[in-house]
Amino acid sequence: xSPRADRPGTPHRTPAxxxxxxxxxxxxxxxxxxxxxxxxxxxxxxxxxxxCAGMTAIRFASNDNINAALALLVAAALLDGIDGRVAxxxxxxxxxxxxxxSLADAINFGVVPAFLVYLxxxxxxxxxxxxxxxYTCAIVLRLARFNTLLDxxxxxxxxxDFFVGVPxxxxxxxxxxxxxxxxQFGSGWWTSLPVVCTWLLIVAFLAASRVPTASLxxxxxxxxxxxxxxxxxxxxxxxxxxxxxxxxIIGIAGYAVHIPFAWxxxxxxxxxxxxxxxxxxERRAERRAxxxxxxxxxxxxxxxxxxxxSQARLGLHRPxxxxxxxxxxxxxxxxxxSPHPDDADSPTx
Numbered sequence: 001x002s003p004r005a006d007r008p009g010t011p012h013r014t015p016a017x018x019x020x021x022x023x024x025x026x027x028x029x030x031x032x033x034x035x036x037x038x039x040x041x042x043x044x045x046x047x048x049x050x051x052c053a054g055m056t057a058i059r060f061a062s063n064d065n066i067n068a069a070l071a072l073l074v075a076a077a078l079l080d081g082i083d084g085r086v087a088x089x090x091x092x093x094x095x096x097x098x099x100x101x102s103l104a105d106a107i108n109f110g111v112v113p114a115f116l117v118y119l120x121x122x123x124x125x126x127x128x129x130x131x132x133x134x135y136t137c138a139i140v141l142r143l144a145r146f147n148t149l150l151d152x153x154x155x156x157x158x159x160x161d162f163f164v165g166v167p168x169x170x171x172x173x174x175x176x177x178x179x180x181x182x183x184q185f186g187s188g189w190w191t192s193l194p195v196v197c198t199w200l201l202i203v204a205f206l207a208a209s210r211v212p213t214a215s216l217x218x219x220x221x222x223x224x225x226x227x228x229x230x231x232x233x234x235x236x237x238x239x240x241x242x243x244x245x246x247x248x249i250i251g252i253a254g255y256a257v258h259i260p261f262a263w264x265x266x267x268x269x270x271x272x273x274x275x276x277x278x279x280x281x282e283r284r285a286e287r288r289a290x291x292x293x294x295x296x297x298x299x300x301x302x303x304x305x306x307x308x309x310s311q312a313r314l315g316l317h318r319p320x321x322x323x324x325x326x327x328x329x330x331x332x333x334x335x336x337x338s339p340h341p342d343d344a345d346s347p348t349x
Contacts (some may be wrong), residue, residue, distance in 0.1 A: 001203075009036070009066075011120065014243045015046075021065060023238060025032075036243075038154070039098065041090045041092060042086060042087075042092070042095075043084070043086045043087035043088060043092055043097055044083075044097055044100060045078050045092065046082065046083035047079070047080070047083045047097070047100050047101050047104050047233055048100075048104075048347035049079055050075075050076040050083070050104050050108055051074040051104045051107055051108065052072060053073070053079065053108075054072065054076040054107055054108035054111075054112040055073045055107070055112070056072050057069040057070070057072035057073045057076070058112055060072065060117045060284050061115065061116045061119045062119055066116075066179060066182075066183060067119060067183070069116055070116070070176065070179065070180070073108070073112060073113070073116070073133055073176070074173075076108040076112070077109070077169045077172065077173070080101070080104065080105060080108065080109075080169060081100060081132070081169070090248060098147075101144055102147055105139075105143055105168045105169075106139065106140050106168075108172070109139055109168035109169055109171060109172035110135070110136040110139030110140055110143075110168065110172075111136055113171075113172040113175045113176055114132035114133070114135050114136045114175075114200075115132070116176060116179060117132065117175060117179060117196065117200065118132045118178065119183065119198050120179050121178055121179065121182065121191055121193075122193060122196060122197070122200050125193055127193070127197060128193065128196070128197065131200045131201060132200070133196045133202045134200070134204055135175060135200045135203065138204035138205070138207050138208040139171060139172075139204075139207055140208045141208050141209050142165050142166075142167075142171070142239075144167055145164065145165075146163075146164070147202070149164065149280070157164045160215065160217070161214070162212040162213065162214060162215055162262060162265075162266050163212065163213045163216055164207040164208050164210050164211075164212065164348065165206065165208060165210060165211055165213070166203070166207045166211070166213055167213065170213075170255060171204075171206065172201050172254075173209040173248070173252065174203050174206075174250070174252050174255070175199070175203045176248075177199065177248070177252055178191055178195070178196045178199055178207065179180065180248045180249060181245075181249070182235065182241075182244040183245050184245035184246065184249070192347050210267040211259060211263065212262050212263050212265075213258070213259060213262050213267075214258060214261075214262045216346060223267075240338075249274050268287060269343055281285055
């Protein structure tokens with residue numbers, strides 16, 4: 001035993017043996033650094049590939065190859081969606097990786113879509129260039145706010161189930177809707193300069209706003225819904241090969257429809273602190289249970305209140321002892337017959 005191992009307080013380290021030889025601590029440290037560098041390379045390479053795909057989309061758009069440009073932007077969105085997951089699976093999440101990913105999002109989903117829309121539908125229009133700048137700045141602001149919210153450790157657990165504003169990849173696809181309509185249906189009112197500028201402003205507002213949208217990270221598929229989901233995936237794959245722009249339009253419409261439901265769900269859980277840490281499935285079950293306990297609570301009272309207001313405006317008063325308004329029915333007589341509607345006008349009524 002070496003004298004260093006005999007010193008008090010010094011732990012005894014057993015050298016690693018590989019193929020019959022002892023590996024020194026220096027070699028072990030070097031191998032750990034190499035393994036760490038290898039793990040960091042893969043997700044960072046995916047992010048760099050996403051940037052290259054987005055910038056190449058601009059080149060194809062300038063050469064009037066819109067189909068290839070949109071395909072490259074979709075590829076950039078897919079690479080952006082998997083690079084973070086790959087980094088977490090490989091245990092290679094780093095600060096520099098997060099910064100590269102954020103910069104890539106600003107380029108691919110802020111700069112590139114604005115260029116594509118401008119080069120395709122608004123070229124040589126000064127107002128179009130201005131609107132493109134507004135859209136790009138809105139995406140950058142949205143990404144900056146997203147990065148600050150990641151560092152908020154005091155946020156309730158339910159906030160992880162929602163995005164604040166439309167995410168940058170979704171905003172990029174939505175902003176390209178006029179281009180998709182042009183490719184599918186040709187020129188029309190949907191490709192006019194006022195409509196395209198208004199659409200880009202709406203998307204920029206949704207990205208920079210605080211409108212809640214659902215996060216797919218918290219979505220879970222039940223076993224019963226799996227067959228239906230697989231059928232939808234097959235239909236989507238068929239549309240992607242045959243009618244990709246129809247699939248794009250359907251996806252954007254479906255995403256727009258979900259926003260009111262996401263806003264309602266977030267408002268419901270935000271007003272009930274006892275459900276802040278509950279999983280989304282438990283919150284949905286609680287809402288359904290509350291709806292079953294008070295069925296029709298929103299329809300019947302409002303209808304009755306509206307009827308009362310209408311009667312008051314018209315100066316109508318329900319006669320004493322009558323049933324429903326306008327039915328002419330009243331309290332049954334002693335002989336079991338109902339009074340005739342004209343009996344109220346007779347002298348003996």
